[in-house]
Amino acid sequence: MAHPKRKISKTRRDKRRTHYKASAPKVAVDAVTGExxxxxxxHWHEGKLYYRGQVLIDNTEEVEA
Incomplete structure (x- = not known):
């Protein structure tokens, strides 16, 4: 007969028996870029940082040396 070498705690046992699973992250589509x-x-799109359809940072401009 099989016997466990150590007692499994109630917490560890209940963690195994739970039905709660991690869900996939929800993804949105930007109306301006379609990204x-x-x-x-x-999020970045073609060198620009977008948030809620507005450009926050524009890295497409060339810097003069």
């Missing part, structure tokens, strides 16, 4: 991104996160 898929996470909700409430800024």
């Amino acid at each position: 898929a991104h996470l909700y409430h996160r800024a």
Whole structure:
């Protein structure tokens, strides 16, 4: 007969038996660029940083040396 070498705690046992699983992150599509991104996160598209359809940072401009 099989016997466990150590007692499994109630917490560890219940963690294994739970039905709670991690869900996939929700993805939004920007109306301006059509780029898929996470909700409430800024995203880069063609050298520009967008948040809620507005450009925050524009790295496409060339810097004069």
